[in-house]
Amino acid sequence: MKILAHRGYWKSEDRKNSYEAVREAFIRGFGIETDIRDYRGELVISHNIADERSFALEKLFEAYNELGCSEMLALNVKADGIQDGLGALLEKYRIENYFVFDMSIPEQVVYRNRNFRFFTRRSDIETVPVQYEDACGVWMDSFYTDWISADSVLDYLKDNRAVSLVSPELHGRPREEMWSILKENDLHHAEGLYLCTDMPDQAKEYFYG
Numbered sequence: 722m723k724i725l726a727h728r729g730y731w732k733s734e735d736r737k738n739s740y741e742a743v744r745e746a747f748i749r750g751f752g753i754e755t756d757i758r759d760y761r762g763e764l765v766i767s768h769n770i771a772d773e774r775s776f777a778l779e780k781l782f783e784a785y786n787e788l789g790c791s792e793m794l795a796l797n798v799k800a801d802g803i804q805d806g807l808g809a810l811l812e813k814y815r816i817e818n819y820f821v822f823d824m825s826i827p828e829q830v831v832y833r834n835r836n837f838r839f840f841t842r843r844s845d846i847e848t849v850p851v852q853y854e855d856a857c858g859v860w861m862d863s864f865y866t867d868w869i870s871a872d873s874v875l876d877y878l879k880d881n882r883a884v885s886l887v888s889p890e891l892h893g894r895p896r897e898e899m900w901s902i903l904k905e906n907d908l909h910h911a912e913g914l915y916l917c918t919d920m921p922d923q924a925k926e927y928f929y930g
Contacts, residue, residue: 722903722914724858725795726751727891728768738766740776743761744784746921752792752818754779754885755916758800764807768799779840780841782814789856791818793915795840798824804835812927820883822860826851840885858883858913867898871906888918896920900927 729742730749735740738755743766746753757778760771767775785794796807798821801907811819821832822840832839833855841850844862853859861884863869869886877884886903890896896918901924903909903916909928918924 722909722911722916722926723793724751724921725754725793725885725915725917727754727888727917729753729755730921738768739767740780740784743781744788747785747788747790747792749921750792751921752794752915755894756775756797756799757803759806761805764803764810768797769844779810779814782810782816785816786814794819795915795917796821798822798828798832801825801828804831804837808835808837820858820885822885840883851883858885860887861883862887863889863894863899864892867894869899869902871902871908874891874908874911874914878911883913883914883915885917888916888920888924890919891917900924904928 726746729738730746731737731742743753745887755766756768758767758771760775764778765771765775766778785813796819820838820840829852833852840858840860841853841856842860843850845864845866845868850859859882874884877927889899908914916924
């Protein structure tokens with residue numbers, strides 16, 4: 722299992738999705754989850770509506786290559802119609818270890834048709850993963866209930882799909898039960914499994930000592 726630092730490596734809320742946060746995550750050997758939007762003709766990093774403070778996605782890719790990072794980039798697509806710009810940057814910086822996710826279903830069709838690596842979703846709200854047969858992985862989320870089990874994760878891994886789990890603290894819930902399930906079932910040693918967390922250091926210590 723690989724750890725994804727949610728919106729980078731930060732210690733205060735105001736540093737989420739900052740250039741410093743994503744760069745620090747790369748330095749510490751973590752992959753990241755981050756949010757992409759367009760702003761004035763440029764792709765930028767921003768969870769909410771972008772503004773002049775949002776830094777360029779290209780700057781993130783530059784840091785990724787400069788630091789020799791090869792960990793996973795989970796790219797949460799927050800805007801429609803950005804495939805041309807995103808595809809061009811992925812090609813320019815030779816980014817291969819990535820996936821896009823969380824776009825609308827019509828947009829997901831476009832990403833599939835253009836051969837982007839994409840994850841479909843399953844959660845306690847979205848119980849059937851859309852376009853599962855073409856997805857390279859499943860983003861598993863739990864907004865309200867701790868429904869994710871070891872078997873539900875293993876079913877996808879055995880079907881040659883990667884899995885990224887949203888750690889419950891992202892939704893303000895205790896993480897202990899999920900983390901315990903992963904460790905007790907030895908899933909933290911599984912290939913193709915990712916854990917997206919606000920607490921990457923604690924996850925690294927808990928699972929790998």
